[in-house]
Amino acid sequence: MPTHPWQAALRLQLTPGLGLRRNKLLVQALGGCTQVLQAPAPWLREVLGERTCAALQAVPPDWPDAVAAVEHWLAAAPAGWRHIVLTWGDPDYPAALCELPDPPLLLFITDAEPADAPVLWPAGVALVGSRGATPQGLAITRQWATELADAGWCVVSGLAHGIDAAAHAGALQSERQGLLTMALMGTGPDQVYPSAHAHLKTRIAARGRCVTEYLPGERARKMNFPLRNRLLVALSAGVVVIEADLRSGSLISAQCALDLGREVMAVPGSIRSPLSQGCHALLRQGAALVTSSADVLAALPAGLVCPVQTPPWHPTPPAAPSDGLDPAWIARVRQALGHDPWTVDELQARLGGSWAELQAGLQSLEWRGLLARLPGDRVQWISDGGEPVIPDK
Amino acid sequence: MPTHPWQAALRLQLTPGLGLRRNKLLVQALGGCTQVLQAPAPWLREVLGERTCAALQAVPPDWPDAVAAVEHWLAAAPAGWRHIVLTWGDPDYPAALCELPDPPLLLFITDAEPADAPVLWPAGVALVGSRGATPQGLAITRQWATELADAGWCVVSGLAHGIDAAAHAGALQSERQGLLTMALMGTGPDQVYPSAHAHLKTRIAARGRCVTEYLPGERARKMNFPLRNRLLVALSAGVVVIEADLRSGSLISAQCALDLGREVMAVPGSIRSPLSQGCHALLRQGAALVTSSADVLAALPAGLVCPVQTPPWHPTPPAAPSDGLDPAWIARVRQALGHDPWTVDELQARLGGSWAELQAGLQSLEWRGLLARLPGDRVQWISDGGEPVIPDK
Numbered sequence: 001m002p003t004h005p006w007q008a009a010l011r012l013q014l015t016p017g018l019g020l021r022r023n024k025l026l027v028q029a030l031g032g033c034t035q036v037l038q039a040p041a042p043w044l045r046e047v048l049g050e051r052t053c054a055a056l057q058a059v060p061p062d063w064p065d066a067v068a069a070v071e072h073w074l075a076a077a078p079a080g081w082r083h084i085v086l087t088w089g090d091p092d093y094p095a096a097l098c099e100l101p102d103p104p105l106l107l108f109i110t111d112a113e114p115a116d117a118p119v120l121w122p123a124g125v126a127l128v129g130s131r132g133a134t135p136q137g138l139a140i141t142r143q144w145a146t147e148l149a150d151a152g153w154c155v156v157s158g159l160a161h162g163i164d165a166a167a168h169a170g171a172l173q174s175e176r177q178g179l180l181t182m183a184l185m186g187t188g189p190d191q192v193y194p195s196a197h198a199h200l201k202t203r204i205a206a207r208g209r210c211v212t213e214y215l216p217g218e219r220a221r222k223m224n225f226p227l228r229n230r231l232l233v234a235l236s237a238g239v240v241v242i243e244a245d246l247r248s249g250s251l252i253s254a255q256c257a258l259d260l261g262r263e264v265m266a267v268p269g270s271i272r273s274p275l276s277q278g279c280h281a282l283l284r285q286g287a288a289l290v291t292s293s294a295d296v297l298a299a300l301p302a303g304l305v306c307p308v309q310t311p312p313w314h315p316t317p318p319a320a321p322s323d324g325l326d327p328a329w330i331a332r333v334r335q336a337l338g339h340d341p342w343t344v345d346e347l348q349a350r351l352g353g354s355w356a357e358l359q360a361g362l363q364s365l366e367w368r369g370l371l372a373r374l375p376g377d378r379v380q381w382i383s384d385g386g387e388p389v390i391p392d393k
Numbered sequence: 394m395p396t397h398p399w400q401a402a403l404r405l406q407l408t409p410g411l412g413l414r415r416n417k418l419l420v421q422a423l424g425g426c427t428q429v430l431q432a433p434a435p436w437l438r439e440v441l442g443e444r445t446c447a448a449l450q451a452v453p454p455d456w457p458d459a460v461a462a463v464e465h466w467l468a469a470a471p472a473g474w475r476h477i478v479l480t481w482g483d484p485d486y487p488a489a490l491c492e493l494p495d496p497p498l499l500l501f502i503t504d505a506e507p508a509d510a511p512v513l514w515p516a517g518v519a520l521v522g523s524r525g526a527t528p529q530g531l532a533i534t535r536q537w538a539t540e541l542a543d544a545g546w547c548v549v550s551g552l553a554h555g556i557d558a559a560a561h562a563g564a565l566q567s568e569r570q571g572l573l574t575m576a577l578m579g580t581g582p583d584q585v586y587p588s589a590h591a592h593l594k595t596r597i598a599a600r601g602r603c604v605t606e607y608l609p610g611e612r613a614r615k616m617n618f619p620l621r622n623r624l625l626v627a628l629s630a631g632v633v634v635i636e637a638d639l640r641s642g643s644l645i646s647a648q649c650a651l652d653l654g655r656e657v658m659a660v661p662g663s664i665r666s667p668l669s670q671g672c673h674a675l676l677r678q679g680a681a682l683v684t685s686s687a688d689v690l691a692a693l694p695a696g697l698v699c700p701v702q703t704p705p706w707h708p709t710p711p712a713a714p715s716d717g718l719d720p721a722w723i724a725r726v727r728q729a730l731g732h733d734p735w736t737v738d739e740l741q742a743r744l745g746g747s748w749a750e751l752q753a754g755l756q757s758l759e760w761r762g763l764l765a766r767l768p769g770d771r772v773q774w775i776s777d778g779g780e781p782v783i784p785d786k
Contacts, residue, residue: 267664269664271660283676289661
C-alpha cells in the first residue's frame with residue numbers, strides 16, 4: 001500500500017481507464033487520494049462500474065517502477081536545488097488548478113528555494129505564441145516579459161522555441177526579487193524539450209520554477225503539449241497571445257482561458273503576416289487588443305494572487321450515487337447526444353422526464369466515465385472512455 | 394431676387410451668422426431654399442432673432458459675384474463632361490446627407506454622364522487613412538478598392554495624398570460599368586488639391602464623380618478638410634480606416650460614422666507602426682477588424698443603396714416657435730451648460746421645470762443659433778455662433 005499521498009495519487013493516475021476527470025470526482029468526494037484507495041468496494045463498484053472498480057483495486061503493474069522513479073528524482077536534486085512532488089490535497093497544491101475539469105493529481109516542481117519553504121503561487125501572466133515567431137514578435141515578448149516581471153507578475157510560458165523562450169528569457173532580465181517566471185513542461189521534470197533549452201531550464205529553476213505533471217523519465221510526446229497548456233492557463237490571471245497562426249496551439253490555450261474565465265489578450269500585426277492571423281481571429285472574438293505591457297497590466301485583474309491554501313475538495317461525505325442505471329435509458333442518452341456537445345436544457349427537451357432525474361442520471365454517467373461536463377452547462381458523450389474534444393464555441 | 398433654387402441656397406449660405414445648422418432647420422420647416430427667402434418677416438424675426446433676420450433680408454454683398462462664379466462654372470464644362478449644381482430639395486440631392494446636422498445646401502458635381510441623366514447615388518464604401526501611408530498600406534488600399542468596385546460598391550475617398558489617392562486609383566482599375574469611385578473635395582469644383590492630382594481628378598470624373606460643397610474658386614483651406622469628411626461618411630454605408638496615426642483626421646471620420654450609424658472598420662498592423670495606432674484605438678472602441686476586402690463586404694449592410702429620391706424636408710407648416718424667451722432663463726441655461734455637452738436629461742436635472750417647457754425652450758435656442766444638438770440626445774451651447782466642438786465619446 002502507498003505510504004505517501006503522492007504514491008496513492010500515482011496509483012490512481014496509473015489505473016487504466018480511470019482518467020483525470022473521474023479522479024477529480026473521486027478525490028473531491030472522498031477527501032484525498034489515499035482515501036480513494038481506502039473507499040469501500042461496493043461504493044466504488046456502484047459509482048465507477050464493475051470494470052473500473054476492479055482496475056482500481058488491483059495494483060497497476062507499472063506502479064512500483066513509477067514510485068521508484070519519483071523517489072530517485074526526489075533524491076537527485078543537486079546542491080542548492082530542490083525537487084518537490086505536490087499531490088492534490090497538499091496545502092501547497094495550487095487551488096487554481098482545481099478549476100480545471102481535469103486537474104493533475106501530481107505536480108513535479110524544480111526550483112532553488114530553501115528546502116523547507118512553502119511552494120507559493122504568485123499571480124501569473126502567460127505569454128504564449130508561435131515557435132516560429134518573427135524577430136519583432138520575439139523582441140516584443142522579451143521586452144514585455146521584463147516589464148511584467150518588473151511589475152511584480154510571474155511570467156508563465158511553456159519552455160518551447162520562439163515566443164515561449166523569449167518570455168522566460170525576458171522575465172529573467174528583471175532584477176526584482178521573487179518568482180520571475182514559471183515553465184510548464186510537456187515532459188517529465190528530469191527531461192528537457194527542446195534539448196537546446198537545457199541551460200534556459202536551469203536559469204528558470206534558479207529564479208523561478210519548472211512545473212510538470214509528467215513523471216520522471218517521460219519524454220516529449222506530441223499529445224502532452226496541448227494538455228500542458230491547460231495548466232499554463234489555469235496558473236495565469238491572463239493569457240497574452242503575441243504571434244500565432246490559425247493552427248497554433250495558442251488558440252487552444254486562449255479557448256481554455258475563456259472557459260476558465262481568464263483574461264485573453266492578443267497583439268495585432270500586419271494583415272500580410274500569417275503569424276498575426278490567429279491573433280486577429282482572437283481579437284474578432286473579443287480578446288483585448290494590447291500594444292504594450294502597460295495595456296497588459298491594465299487588462300489584468302488588479303491585485304490577483306492565486307490563493308495559497310484553499311481546501312481543494314469538499315469535505316462532505318460521499319454523495320449517494322443514484323441506483324443502478326437503466327441500460328435502455330443510457331442508450332437513449334447516448335443516441336440523443338451523438339458526437340456533439342449539448343446543453344442539459346437541450347438534452348432534457350429531447351429526452352423529457354424530470355430535471356432532477358436527468359441530473360442524477362447524468363452525474364452517474366459522469367462517474368462511470370461515459371459523460372464529460374463542458375463549459376456552458378454542456379455535456380458530451382465520451383464514446384471510448386477518452387477525453388471529449390472541446391469544440392469551438 | 395434669385396431665379397433658381399441654387400441662387401436662393403447661395404443667399405442663405407452667404408448670410409452672415411446663419412450657418413448650416415439653422416439653414417437645415419429653416420429649409421426643413423419651410424420646404425425649400427426659395428421659400429425661406431419668401432417667409433414672412435415677423436416669423437423669421439421671432440425664430441431667428443432680430444439681427445439674423447435682418448441679415449437674411451439683406452442681399453449679401455458677395456452674392457452677385459458668387460452667382461456669377463457658379464454660372465461661369467456651369468457653362469465651362471468641357472465637351473463630354475457635365476457640371477451640375479444640386480440644391481437641397483432637388484430630387485437628385487442625396488437623401489443620406491439630410492441625416493447630418495449640418496447638410497450642405499449646395500453640391501457641385503463633375504462627371505461624364507449624359508447631360509440629361511439623373512444623378513444617382515449608389516452604395517458607397519469609404520476607404521480613408523493617412524496621407525503619409527506605408528507602401529503596404531497603399532498596396533492594400535489599391536487592391537481592396539479594386540475588389541470592392543468589382544463587387545459593385547462605389548469607393549468613396551477624399552482625393553488626398555496617400556490612402557485617398559490609392560483608393561481612387563484602385564477603384565479605377567475595376568472593369569465594372571457604373572460609378573466606380575467618388576471624390577469628396579475640400580476645394581471648389583474647379584480647383585484641385587493637391588495639384589499633383591489633377592490627372593487623377595479627371596480620371597475620377599470620367600468613370601466616377603467629383604463632389605464638393607465649396608464654391609467655384611474656393612481654394613484649399615485647412616478647415617475645409619475635416620468638414621468635407623462628414624459628407625464622405627454620410628455618402629458611405631461603411632468607413633474603412635486603413636492606416637492612421639492617433640492625430641489623423643480619419644479618426645474624426647470614424648467618429649462621424651459612429652454618430653451616423655455607419656459601419657466602422659479598421660485594419661490592424663504592427664504595434665511598432667505609428668500609422669497603426671489610430672486603427673488599434675478604433676478596434677479597442679469596437680470597430681470591426683478587417684483583413685481583406687471580403688471582410689469589408691461581410692461587414693457592410695447587404696444591398697444598401699442610397700435612396701435616390703426621398704423628400705429631404707418635412708412638408709409640414711412652419712412649427713410655431715415658442716414665444717419670446719426669458720433672458721434670465723437663457724442665462725441659466727448658458728450657465729448650466731458651460732462649455733460641455735450635456736444630455737437633455739442632465740440639463741433638466743440641473744434646471745428643473747417641466748420637460749415640455751425645456752424642450753420648447755431648447756428648440757428656440759437652436760433656432761436662434763445658440764444651441765446645437767449632438768448625437769446621443771445631447772446639447773451644447775454655441776458661445777460665438779460657431780459650430781460646437783464635437784467631443785470624444
